Amino acid sequence: MDGTPLVELQHINVAFGGVHAVQNVTVDLRPGEVVGLVGGNGAGKTTLIRCLSGAHPADSGQILIDGKPVSIANPRDAKALGIETIYQTLALAENIDASANVFLGRELTSRFGDLDDAAMESATRQVMGRLNPNFKNFKTAVVSLSGGQRQAIAIGRAVHFNARILIMDEPTAALGPAETAQVRDLIKQLKSEGIGIFLISHDIHDVFDLADRISVMLHGRLVGTVNKADVTTDEVLAMIIMGKMPQEVTQHDLAELHG
Amino acid sequence: MTNVADAPPVQGQMQPPPRLSLSGLIAQTEVDLRLFGMLVALAVILLVFDIISGGQMISPTNMVTLSVQATGIAIIATGMVLVIVSRNIDLSVGSLVGFVAMSYALLMTDWFPNILHLPPDFPLTWAIAVGIGIGIGAGFGAVQGFIIAYVGVPSFIVTLGGLLTIRGLVWYLSQGAAVSGLDPTFQLIGGGAAGSMGATLTWGVGVVGCLAIVWFLFTARRQRRRFAFPVRPMWAEAVIGLVGCLAILGLAAFANANYWPKGLADQYAAANGIAVPAGGLQISTGFPYPIMILIGVTLVMSWIAKRRRFGRYVYAYGGNPDAALLGGINTRWTIMKTYIVMGILCAIAAAIAAARLNGSTLDVGQSYELYVIAAAVVGGTSFAGGTGSIAGAVVGAFVMQSIAYGLSFNGVNSPGQNVVAGIVLILAVGFDAWNRRRSRS
Incomplete structure (x- = not known):
């Protein structure tokens, strides 16, 4: 793996009042790569990634895209750079329908600036046909859809707009086994298209199945980044729980982990 | 749109089979x-209130x-x-x-x-x-x-x-x-x-309203056809168009059945040299x-x-x-x-x-x-x-x-x-x- 990384987050700091949610964290992502971002609750994964998606700008630090420094002050900036985000909360307006959500903030319009609902519905039908062929409720408000269907809409929104960089925050948390498998296939497919993916997940097996590298965070700091091929799940668990890199872990630690 | 280019185009979903219950028929008209x-x-x-007031x-x-x-x-x-x-x-x-x-x-x-x-x-x-x-x-x-x-x-x-x-x-x-x-x-x-507006313009507005309804239904249908989406059954379109047009023309007729007050009508007649017929001059107000x-x-x-x-x-x-x-x-x-x-x-x-x-x-x-x-x-x-x-x-x-x-x-x-x-x-x-x-x- 060489060449310029697609994304570099360098020395990122975010504080809420006196709480340092993210401290001096540096991670990167290459084209066609999946980087798993793992850590316990409150480790700062989501906060870190919100800097990249424009939801909450960093207090300090630098973001580079294709090696060039960029400024991401809001979600529009991020989207203009080809960064799409699937939030853990899904960020759907539940009172409007699927295509209105997919195109929220980026509506297709006619020459006179009127919303082109038919064109948006058509594009949504295409993207949903790929993600969830059973999805049929294009005219109903999202509020009456199932968790899996909502997830599909949130993913469809990210996928439709030619993302170069995809951030997935717990994309399978609300899904059943069949839908989870679909999402895994999708991630593999997007990866093969050269898209870089940050995958945040609680599920260590998900991460091991999909990620090329794994960055571990604990208490707002980066414990380290490892190649998946070089580590075992136990070693990653030790990083998550104890904040120790694989070479620092002792037999005693491992015993405690399983104790 | 490279991400979706390889996806097969999705055809419009099947229309629900016609149901012959009243609620089914109403549902097919997609009325709010x-x-x-x-x-x-x-x-x-x-x-x-009309009944209470004796009509x-x-x-x-x-x-x-x-x-x-x-x-x-x-x-x-x-x-x-x-x-x-x-x-x-x-x-x-x-x-x-x-x-x-x-x-x-x-x-x-x-x-x-x-x-x-x-x-x-x-x-x-x-x-x-x-x-x-x-x-x-x-x-x-x-x-x-x-x-x-x-x-x-x-x-x-x-x-x-x-x-x-x-x-x-x-x-x-x-x-x-x-x-x-x-x-x-x-x-x-x-x-x-x-x-x-007076009678003539009021009828004009009524006719324009009817044309607008028909045009609106037509373009909405064409727009959905363009993307092969399901459309309302034809009878439902006809019912909506007919009810809408009748409502508009009915309102126009109703407004035209409202006449100028007698005093004003008499003044108008005198000013324009119109002979007042028996029972008073009836000028429609319209909308x-x-x-x-x-x-x-x-x-x-x-x-x-x-x-x-x-x-x-x-x-x-x-x-x-x-x-x-x-x-x-x-x-x-x-x-x-x-x-x-x-x-x-x-x-x-x-x-x-x-x-x-x-x-x-x-x-x-x-x-x-x-x-x-x-x-x-x-x-x-x-x-x-x-x-x-x-x-x-x-x-x-x-x-x-x-x-x-x-x-x-x-x-x-x-x-x-x-x-x-x-x-x-x-x-x-x-x-x-x-x-x-x-x-x-």
Whole structure:
């Protein structure tokens, strides 16, 4: 793996009042790569990634895209750079329908600036046909859809707009086994298209199945980044729980982990 | 779109098999059932009052009067929908109507002739006055909207302050005096015999309305065909088109069955040398201008709410402010714009109020805010945000006005009308809450 990384987050700091949610964290992502971002609750994964998606700008630090420094002050900036985000909360307006959500903030319009609902519905039908062929409720408000269907809409929104960089925050948390498998296939497919993916997940097996590298965070700091091929799940668990890199872990630690 | 280029195009879903139950047939017409239900309720209310009054109330004259009385509230209610949908409130509308109405009166009686020295025959003074009034309304709306959206003061507080402040400013405008004697053309905005379109134009409006319905149905169908989406069965399109056209032509006929008052008709006959036939000269009023203004406002506001980005953002923000923000929407500007729209609508309503009065007093628009909010809520707008329709609010305004008119027609005094109006408001919201809980479980 060489060449310029697609994304570099360098020395990122975010504080809420006196709480340092993210401290001096540096991670990167290459084209066609999946980087798993793992850590316990409150480790700062989501906060870190919100800097990249424009939801909450960093207090300090630098973001580079294709090696060039960029400024991401809001979600529009991020989207203009080809960064799409699937939030853990899904960020759907539940009172409007699927295509209105997919195109929220980026509506297709006619020459006179009127919303082109038919064109948006058509594009949504295409993207949903790929993600969830059973999805049929294009005219109903999202509020009456199932968790899996909502997830599909949130993913469809990210996928439709030619993302170069995809951030997935717990994309399978609300899904059943069949839908989870679909999402895994999708991630593999997007990866093969050269898209870089940050995958945040609680599920260590998900991460091991999909990620090329794994960055571990604990208490707002980066414990380290490892190649998946070089580590075992136990070693990653030790990083998550104890904040120790694989070479620092002792037999005693491992015993405690399983104790 | 490289990501989706390899995906097979998805064909339109199968149409549901035709069902022969009544509910199945209604479902296939895709009619807004809620709005339909409210229209039925409105008809029932009118019929009940008509029966109580011994068949006296439902006459062309009474219905035209009732409609004109409802226009001000209905016009502002269309804007209140956007404000409430985006989780805010506007309590200042009544005071703003008062301020702009007084501005119209002073512009035409004092400022134009005495300050700007415009000659009495200066063209289009009425239009210039309306333009200035709309500017004033938009300005007040912009200031309140800015404080709410950018400074972050709750809308309840800002507009409560606006209610007090702006009503106080009305006094300073005229030093407490009532002002009257407006431009004769401006007075036509208020309706009445002269401020109506007459029979021919009213039929013309009816025909244009029918053509618009047919064109609208046709383009909507073609648009869905273009993408191979399921379309309504042809019979449903025909029923909707037919019912819509009959309703419009029926209203035109009804309005044309309203005639000029005898005194005015006799004056007109004498002035134009027309022989008065036995039983008096019958001149149809047709649609009054304020009704035409209301129809125009309703169409434009529905278009803004459903077909424009701004409307989409208002609803998205109401449904989930966070999602709107993460979608890259400029939510602050969106909120500020709802208040600017509100100010413009207040200025339009103020023009109708001032024209009807042929002037303005200190209390024009007093307690409008309560009736406007009631109209929006009775019309299905939810304080939880995200739901509400423009057409619903207009029907809501007519429901409230029909109740007030019906009670007054049957001899109930104004305190009694307030008692009933308050109870109806609570019942409407209670019904809505009950309906929501039922549909969720």
